[in-house]
Amino acid sequence: MTQRIAALLLLPLFTYGTEVVLERVPESGVQPQVVSTSDGTLHLVYLVGNPGGGDVHYVSKKAGASGWSAPRTINSTPASAVAMGTIRGAQIAVGKGDSLHVVWNGPGGKNQPAPLLYSRSVNGGGTFETQRDLRSGTQGLDGGASIAASGTGEVFVVWHGAPAGAAPGEINRRVFVLKSADNGGTFTKPKIANEDDPGVCACCSLKTFVSPGGELLTLYRAARSPEQRDITLMTSRDGGATFQRRNVGPWAIKACPMSSASVIATGGKTRGAWESEGRVYTALLDGTSEAVAVSGDKARHPALAVNARDETLVTWSEGTGWQKGGQLAWVVLDSAGKPTGSRGIKPGVPVWGFTNAYANGQTFVILY
Template sequence: MKHLFALVLLLIAPLKAQVQVESLPESGIQPQVITTGAGLVHVVYLKGDPKGCDIRHATRSAAGGAWSAPTTVNSVPRSAIAAGTIRGAQIALGKEGSLQVIWNGSTNAKGAKAAQAPLLHARLLPGAREFMPQQDLLGETTALDGGASIAANDKGHVAVVWHAAPSGASDERSRLVWVRYSADDGGTFSAPAALNATQPGVCACCSLRAHLGSDDTLSVLYRAATSPNSRGMHLITSKAGRATLRKLDDWKVAMCPMSSASLMPAAQSLRAAWENDGQIVTGLMDATTAQRIGPKNAKHPVLTQNTKGQTLITSVIGSGWSKAGILHWDVLDAQGRVTDSGDGEKLPVWGYAAAYARPDGSFVILH
């Protein structure tokens, strides 16, 4: 009977996910990770001067093994920026496993022709060894600041999303969330279109996050600035040219918090994670409530899910402008309950972590 009772306790106890922490190749920072259906892990990260650095790319099997020899994503040297933490590269998988990359360009880049930062895109086609030359997608929008995002699906549809001011404007309350679509896997893009024209105002130095569903529904998580001290998170849902806006929370703070957010598919919905008043908030986007998790003074949440339905949320504790923070993570079970937490080492200045799941359900955190 005692052995049976112990077995029952084991079966009903929450299973803790194994978490392994690794350093990036080349002492890189600001990783972005994505895994193909075939189990190939892509990582991009920044390397060099924070004011004008390069984006590097490597691959490995999700089951383990060495990283491939890193290659450079940007065709113009030192055309990325790490300073501020929220303007670096973002990635998405396109048709047949193409890799799509977007980033805020540096005005310190070799060959830069203007004082205004460009919005840069490059792609790695299936089977290719080198990225296609980068292209500027900023168009007639202006005052690029907080980081952009990119989303794609396996039909060859790509959406590049960023926030900027319309031509002739520059104040924060006039900023709009813009999108450009591609129907040829990032070869060409439509003209910029505003997604929140009915409710302008975007937190200038915060990044946003996009997801493009298999049915071409575009979801965008962004921090609004509808008034100087109102900086809550909003969700845009757009399909076939029609966009709806939903306010997720509010944050009464009269400054730009330089925040980032994360968005991923989960449980036939989308799970989001963002910062509010120094704590990480997460929830499913088809639910009416969200929960605060982890310690205080947390920033830059990144979501990862394994095949068991567990979600890893990495974050950075105590970071700021030119100030390094400490790695932290929380694990949620399939019902969204926190089952495990941990702390890691001090991260580099401008640094944060990303992660991927192995086939056995364990997680690998990269920093």
């Protein structure tokens, strides 16, 4: 897969064509993640409180409803979620029977490794189970974990760290995969997915997803050398038993960009979005589609949504950084994946924040 830069003119404050609506996260929360279940209900998680040790809150909105439900705290141990760094917050996935599965990074301490925390709801968000630490003896949890689930009861938790006792350094980091075959009730021991291709960028998050065809797809930033930090697509076609990898987003940079990625199903296919060379790129993850830059410079943390016309919204942050907010920006792709005239930019991304989005019929809603 190659990359090319699509020249885009971002128009301030307004879009035309497909309607795009902006919505602030409830409670002035940050790092929103939203999914929908089979009945059209939206399920939103976000972080509130101290960035170094806050809480994961959950709200929902039934199809046709005008507002979100009252917030509920997911983490059973208070102040056990990290927002600092913008890439360690909660991730949510929908599993068998519209179950909800949530994973997030917890705060570490002196001589106390940061935990990898998980909770689930098997009653559509009515209640969440006591949080569990899934770190399983691995060390060096830094960049955020991700979670994916299927309708057949498989749940995958994917993160990067180091095996117990490994020497320091990014070259010794690995991608770990935990699998549950009983809808999150129990998990296997962590499996190293890139033993033959070591090196992961320490403070970048990754994104995992079960495709419409049942493949487990993971986008992560490799660090095979200090100067090369390419976005890598890792694929498993056998339920996490074996993995294949290929680079989709080259980036020669001698520092960790603290980046994130996004994946979504669209028209029976799977689309990804990621950051390379300070721009947001997107492409179908089919091995043949060309990646296109849809942003200007200093763009970060892309998110994707698909509407009833099979158009795709790509939204991202611009100018954000450590303890620094910025602007949100977006562009709508037509059903063929080409950028349209529906695009815009607006201030408002808070410190430690980024955007996410969902579709309401043909209208897109950007959460920030």
